[in-house]
Amino acid sequence: MSSRAGMQVQAASAHLTIRIDGIPAIKDTEGVSDAVSTQPSECDQKAVPGASIIVNSGEGGQTIQRLSPLPLFPEPITAPEISDIHRARQEMLAVYEAPQNLPVTLFAKLAGKSRDQVNRELKAGKLLALRMGNRGQRVPDWQLDLIKNKLTQTVLGLVGNGNAWQLYGALTQPQQQLDGMTPIDHVTPDNVHAVAEIVISTVV
Numbered sequence: 001m002s003s004r005a006g007m008q009v010q011a012a013s014a015h016l017t018i019r020i021d022g023i024p025a026i027k028d029t030e031g032v033s034d035a036v037s038t039q040p041s042e043c044d045q046k047a048v049p050g051a052s053i054i055v056n057s058g059e060g061g062q063t064i065q066r067l068s069p070l071p072l073f074p075e076p077i078t079a080p081e082i083s084d085i086h087r088a089r090q091e092m093l094a095v096y097e098a099p100q101n102l103p104v105t106l107f108a109k110l111a112g113k114s115r116d117q118v119n120r121e122l123k124a125g126k127l128l129a130l131r132m133g134n135r136g137q138r139v140p141d142w143q144l145d146l147i148k149n150k151l152t153q154t155v156l157g158l159v160g161n162g163n164a165w166q167l168y169g170a171l172t173q174p175q176q177q178l179d180g181m182t183p184i185d186h187v188t189p190d191n192v193h194a195v196a197e198i199v200i201s202t203v204v
Contacts, residue, residue: 092165096130101138104129111144125161128152130168140168142184151187154196159203170202 082090095101102110108118121127122137127149129137142148155167171183177198178186187195 092132095168096132096135096138100141101130102141104137104139107139107141107144110141125156126153128156128161128164128167128171130164147187147189147192148184151183151192151196151199154192155199158196158200163203166203167199170199173202175202 104118104122105115108115111118118127118139122129122139127139127143129139131137140152143152152171155171159167161167174180174182175186175198178195183195183199
């Protein structure tokens with residue numbers, strides 16, 4: 001047998017040493033396949049993501065470097081934070097689409113009026129309506145009630161319809177002066193003007 005062939009046989013039969021960065025080296029006493037088959041679970045548990053596994057084929061032999069396996073559980077993905085403007089827009093949309101806020105056609109039908117007549121009342125400031133972009137107008141259904149409609153018209157007559165959203169909030173938010181009730185729920189034929197003054201004081 002030639003000296004070169006002898007060196008190849010010696011290199012092939014040399015013990016392998018497996019070393020993981022940050023972990024003591026494991027020297028193979030039974031061969032590569034036995035070392036790999038008897039140690040995987042321990043190495044996988046101790047291996048740090050991104051560490052390298054280095055396999056040496058003995059002194060003077062070749063060195064093979066392999067990356068450690070990926071972690072079993074990926075890093076959680078954090079949802080992007082919602083901006084204040086986006087949050088306010090979502091809240092407005094929820095109010096706009098609430099069941100009590102009706103499309104003009106449906107409000108007109110329930111009021112026994114034509115759509116054109118309701119549109120004229122909206123334009124004249126006799127009805128409160130919410131607008132949101134190109135979605136059209138929504139009319140709060142409480143204006144189908146005569147007393148509540150009178151309260152709304154009184155407030156509109158004094159402050160105008162320039163900020164319908166602010167007026168809507170003032171009419172539907174509980175007030176301490178009204179025993180924690182909303183102006184819409186507290187109004188009666190005898191206190192329309194008194195309740196209207198409370199509403200106006202919150203928007204002026």
